[in-house]
Amino acid sequence: MTAHTTTAPTALIKEVADTAEGVPGVAFLRPGVTDRLRSALSRPGPGTTGTPTAGVRMVRSDGDSPWCVEIHLVALRRTRALDVARAVRDAVEHHLLAVHPAQAAPRVTVTVTGRV
Amino acid sequence: MTDRTDPPNDTSAHGDDELLPCGRPLSQVWDDWERHPDDTHLHACPHCRDAVRGLDQLETAVRDLRNEEADSALDTTTLTRRVMDLVRLELRPGRPLPLGGPAEDLWVMEAVAARVLRAAVESVTGVRAGSCRLRDLRADETADGAMDQGVAVCLDIHAPAGVSIPYLAEQVRERLLEAADRELGMAIAAVDIRVTDLVPTPADGQEGGAR
Numbered sequence: 001m002t003a004h005t006t007t008a009p010t011a012l013i014k015e016v017a018d019t020a021e022g023v024p025g026v027a028f029l030r031p032g033v034t035d036r037l038r039s040a041l042s043r044p045g046p047g048t049t050g051t052p053t054a055g056v057r058m059v060r061s062d063g064d065s066p067w068c069v070e071i072h073l074v075a076l077r078r079t080r081a082l083d084v085a086r087a088v089r090d091a092v093e094h095h096l097l098a099v100h101p102a103q104a105a106p107r108v109t110v111t112v113t114g115r116v
Numbered sequence: 117m118t119d120r121t122d123p124p125n126d127t128s129a130h131g132d133d134e135l136l137p138c139g140r141p142l143s144q145v146w147d148d149w150e151r152h153p154d155d156t157h158l159h160a161c162p163h164c165r166d167a168v169r170g171l172d173q174l175e176t177a178v179r180d181l182r183n184e185e186a187d188s189a190l191d192t193t194t195l196t197r198r199v200m201d202l203v204r205l206e207l208r209p210g211r212p213l214p215l216g217g218p219a220e221d222l223w224v225m226e227a228v229a230a231r232v233l234r235a236a237v238e239s240v241t242g243v244r245a246g247s248c249r250l251r252d253l254r255a256d257e258t259a260d261g262a263m264d265q266g267v268a269v270c271l272d273i274h275a276p277a278g279v280s281i282p283y284l285a286e287q288v289r290e291r292l293l294e295a296a297d298r299e300l301g302m303a304i305a306a307v308d309i310r311v312t313d314l315v316p317t318p319a320d321g322q323e324g325g326a327r
Contacts, residue, residue: 082215082301085222111212111223115232 008058008067017056019095020071023087025079029055030072030113066104067096074114085110136163146171213252213267215301226250229300233269236295240287242276246312253305266305267296277314285309 008016021029057070069092075084089108096106135141138161148155149168158164210226234245249270269292275284289307296302 080299080301081224081228082222085215085224085301086220089222107221109221109223111225112215112228113209113225114228 005059005061006063008060013056013058015095015099016058016069016071016092017054019091020056020073020088023084023091025076025084026088027074027076027114027116030074064104067106069096069106069108071108071110072113073110074116075112077115081112081115085112136167138163140164142167210250211252213250213302214254216303218254218265224300224302229267229296229302232295232299233271233292236291236299237271237273237288239291240284242279242315242317243284243288244274244315246272246274248272266303268306268308269304270308270310272310272312274313274315275311276317278317281311285311 017029020026055072058067060067071088071092073084073088075081088110092108093106096103136145138157140157140161140163145158145164145167148158149171152158158168209228210230212223213226213229214220215222215224229250230248233250234248237243237245237248247270251268251270253266253268271288271292273288275281288309292307293304296304
């Protein structure tokens with residue numbers, strides 16, 4: 001019953017995270033409490049961003065199948081959650097299709113986990 | 117070891133008190149500055165003047181800090197509440213609930229949606245929101261295989277006494293649906309409202325406050 005999945009390279013996940021975080025209305029991608037504590041304690045050096053891929057999960061079953069992208073984000077309170085989620089989905093789909101046009105369209109799931 | 121902040125080597129005569137080069141203990145200089153401002157030595161002695169200046173700076177800094185804390189008390193409360201909100205969300209986020217249309221793979225966590233809806237409900241004068249549970253009807257497949265769309269809300273409220281309950285419930289339902297659409301973009305299929313308590317209206321005139 002164990003499905004074999006491939007996780008995307010960190011660089012690609014980082015690209016997706018940057019794309020999602022750049023969408024208006026996104027406060028930040030969802031780092032868990034442990035991620036927050038870890039980043040606060042480890043104090044990453046200049047030029048690093050701690051755990052840049054927190055809030056993004058990206059897997060596929062094999063090399064030809066489309067990426068399944070899960071994004072967890074915290075939205076700004078003044079925005080409509082649905083509008084932000086749609087904009088993030090569209091931006092990520094657009095980015096992945098632009099970078100890897102030969103690959104199948106990804107399946108992007110967006111979950112709003114908080115509003116600040 | 118000449119820095120004045122270092123503890124003196126010999127503290128036997130004055131305990132922890134620092135002895136100034138002029139021979140006066142620091143505590144006495146500070147005390148005299150407040151009790152005997154006319155003391156000519158305080159004004160003539162450079163060591164005592166330095167000590168008093170340091171005390172004055174310390175007092176000013178403390179006073180500024182105290183004023184700053186008083187001014188920012190509200191901000192601190194808000195910040196604390198937001199931090200705790202995030203921590204609670206991490207601990208009890210609830211289940212994901214659908215946003216938008218049935219074919220969209222977009223979600224919001226139950227705790228986030230419930231907070232929005234509870235706040236909207238409490239904008240009705242005199243109403244306090246209690247438990248607010250949300251259920252994804254898509255997950256509830258009926259016996260004949262059909263599926264309902266949207267989210268069902270089960271809401272407990274405390275209502276102000278002396279107000280028509282059906283009228284109040286309608287107000288609450290309207291605010292809730294409006295917030296669900298405007299702030300979340302969530303399709304609400306059903307709203308069940310349970311009035312769990314009637315709260316006396318304040319004597320200063322909140323009558324008819326369910327408007």
